[in-house]
Amino acid sequence: MVARVAGVFDEKLTEAIANSKVLVVGAGGIGCEILKNLVLTGFPNIEIIDLDTIDVSNLNRQFLFHKEHVGKSKAQVAKDSALSFNPNVNIIAHHDSVISNDYGVSYFKQFNIVMNALDNRVARNHVNRMCLAADVPLVETGTAGYAGQVELIKKGLTQCYECLPKAPQKSFPGCTIRNTPSEPIHCIVWAKHLFNQLFGEEDPDQDVSPDTADPEAAGDAGSSALSAKESETGNVERKSTRTWAAETNYEPEKLFTKLFGDDIHYLLSMENLWKKRRPPTPLVWDNLPGKDDSPAKHSGLPDQRVWSVHECAQVFAASCKALEADLKGRPSGDHLVWDKDEKSSMDFVTACANIRAHIFNIPLKSRFEIKSMAGNIIPAIATANAIVAGLAVLRAQNILKGELEACTSVYLRPKVNHRGQLFVPERTLTAPNPKCYVCAPKPEVALACNLKHLTLKELNSALKEGLNMQAPDAAVEGKGLVVLSSEPGETDHNNDKTLEEIGLNDGCALLVDDFLQNYEVRVRLQQEDEEKSWRLVTELDTPMPAPKEDKPANGANGSNDPKPGPSRPKDDSDSDMEIIEEDEGVETVKPPKRRRVEMSDEIVELC
Numbered sequence: 001m002v003a004r005v006a007g008v009f010d011e012k013l014t015e016a017i018a019n020s021k022v023l024v025v026g027a028g029g030i031g032c033e034i035l036k037n038l039v040l041t042g043f044p045n046i047e048i049i050d051l052d053t054i055d056v057s058n059l060n061r062q063f064l065f066h067k068e069h070v071g072k073s074k075a076q077v078a079k080d081s082a083l084s085f086n087p088n089v090n091i092i093a094h095h096d097s098v099i100s101n102d103y104g105v106s107y108f109k110q111f112n113i114v115m116n117a118l119d120n121r122v123a124r125n126h127v128n129r130m131c132l133a134a135d136v137p138l139v140e141t142g143t144a145g146y147a148g149q150v151e152l153i154k155k156g157l158t159q160c161y162e163c164l165p166k167a168p169q170k171s172f173p174g175c176t177i178r179n180t181p182s183e184p185i186h187c188i189v190w191a192k193h194l195f196n197q198l199f200g201e202e203d204p205d206q207d208v209s210p211d212t213a214d215p216e217a218a219g220d221a222g223s224s225a226l227s228a229k230e231s232e233t234g235n236v237e238r239k240s241t242r243t244w245a246a247e248t249n250y251e252p253e254k255l256f257t258k259l260f261g262d263d264i265h266y267l268l269s270m271e272n273l274w275k276k277r278r279p280p281t282p283l284v285w286d287n288l289p290g291k292d293d294s295p296a297k298h299s300g301l302p303d304q305r306v307w308s309v310h311e312c313a314q315v316f317a318a319s320c321k322a323l324e325a326d327l328k329g330r331p332s333g334d335h336l337v338w339d340k341d342e343k344s345s346m347d348f349v350t351a352c353a354n355i356r357a358h359i360f361n362i363p364l365k366s367r368f369e370i371k372s373m374a375g376n377i378i379p380a381i382a383t384a385n386a387i388v389a390g391l392a393v394l395r396a397q398n399i400l401k402g403e404l405e406a407c408t409s410v411y412l413r414p415k416v417n418h419r420g421q422l423f424v425p426e427r428t429l430t431a432p433n434p435k436c437y438v439c440a441p442k443p444e445v446a447l448a449c450n451l452k453h454l455t456l457k458e459l460n461s462a463l464k465e466g467l468n469m470q471a472p473d474a475a476v477e478g479k480g481l482v483v484l485s486s487e488p489g490e491t492d493h494n495n496d497k498t499l500e501e502i503g504l505n506d507g508c509a510l511l512v513d514d515f516l517q518n519y520e521v522r523v524r525l526q527q528e529d530e531e532k533s534w535r536l537v538t539e540l541d542t543p544m545p546a547p548k549e550d551k552p553a554n555g556a557n558g559s560n561d562p563k564p565g566p567s568r569p570k571d572d573s574d575s576d577m578e579i580i581e582e583d584e585g586v587e588t589v590k591p592p593k594r595r596r597v598e599m600s601d602e603i604v605e606l607c
């Protein structure tokens, strides 16, 4: 099949398309559709970037990919398949992260339009900045289940991707997770933390053992358990869970007894917790509910069925052993990264979450349901991707015709609204937020921290994490003193000095820039004695205009992006699923094969 579009569009558009050059970022669910549409519409010069390889789970909706392509570069295969529709198109494929020095401002400048088909904030923020710096119109797309969105981002004309604050991650108090879970999600978060404690990157904020500092337990928490003997499985919370597990050779029965027996006894001894709650029931390995279930109870798809506690314990044992073997096969100090698509990781979390749920009288869930909840996932819908990609290419045509004012955002609603609309366009473009710390003429932000404690190394992380910079350089305003340099080695000797030690005090301002992103921001330092780490204070935090009437409420579909009015859906797609939000940790190097960090990691606040 060869697409022929001559005569379909008016002369002006045909010519504009013929002279255009378009960059598509992401060759996943939406990216494949966009590429196909561009090729069929006669766009002659297209570049496509994707860092990933094709997974079997992509095949159900990323139709440019087939079974024989599994393991190959998404960008390259997308190119090859798209060329079969129109071999006359010039497509350049990059198997690469868009967040790479190779794609600087001058690279972006060569395009008339950039089209984002990404699945994470980090990459979206980055492309947003590159397009602002290069002054290239960006068509930003996203879907979340049946909902979707297409919007134009154009310097000086519209809001940028970072003009509005992002929805905070859903958080649960640490003591709910560790001591008093009451919903399945609490057990799922606990199970993911346990995975990290045993096999992943250990994080002290993800402790899974009973929390004796729980204010509700009021001081005498667990005194009886503490005074009790040091059990065979190790005293509760005296060693790190990992150390103890390694010493016991990850013996499933011993792990089970500690986690679901001893620790629960310990929690029971925190009597105040159970005065108004149903107390948990410790489990005994040899006597688990469901042991004598008839085989009929085990029929049906294992993913859709709720496993008995006995089955969960068996899956727990098998997955523990598989994960231990995986960990042992790695160089010392390496760790596993939880991945909902990795069988043992998902089995482990399903089993642990359900065993804990049973203990706390919380309804058990199927593996399928837990997978959705563990990744904050909703199904990825191929038709939503296709519709959004279609709208995106229509917007690309508007842009080429110079009709920027007509490029209002369009929202795909999950259901027809009271006016009978499935697509809801904005009436006008939304102007840039003058307080945006990215696209304002003089971007500014405050960094609240304790200058006596925050080191330069931590400042570097704060700028990277908080401001999504890749390689920040920072100099003291008015003095020109360079305190952070992106040149390796230049300021490393100061890494462990605190900001106070290098002479920075409350009210000082740093001029911070990221050469790669062509982005400069003034960072005011704000001394806060109580601040344990750091916090960005932006004026974006001021309330935004109320949602307009006929749009889905913010986050209505669980999307990640708190735009006023319709939410900006996020398309963190997965096999048959789509993640709404996660603390993205997309690799920024050039990986031939990535292993995405897909922890949705609800930020757990310690109470």
Ligand SMILES: Nc1ncnc2c1ncn2[C@@H]1O[C@H](COP(=O)(O)OP(=O)(O)OP(=O)(O)O)[C@@H](O)[C@H]1O
Residues within 6 Å of the ligand: 025, 026, 027, 028, 029, 030, 031, 049, 050, 051, 052, 055, 057, 058, 062, 074, 096, 097, 098, 099, 117, 118, 119, 120, 123, 571, 572, 573, 574, 575, 586, 587
């Ligand atoms: N920094 C980046 N540079 C280039 N491509 C990226 C980057 N971050 C994400 N992507 C790509 O954006 C695409 C998003 O598409 P989509 O949401 O459909 O993902 P996907 O194909 O479902 O991936 P998976 O199911 O493996 O998570 C993915 O192919 C992903 O590899």
Ligand SMILES: [Zn+2]
Residues within 6 Å of the ligand: 159, 160, 161, 162, 163, 164, 432, 433, 436, 437, 438, 439, 440
């Ligand atoms: Zn902005």
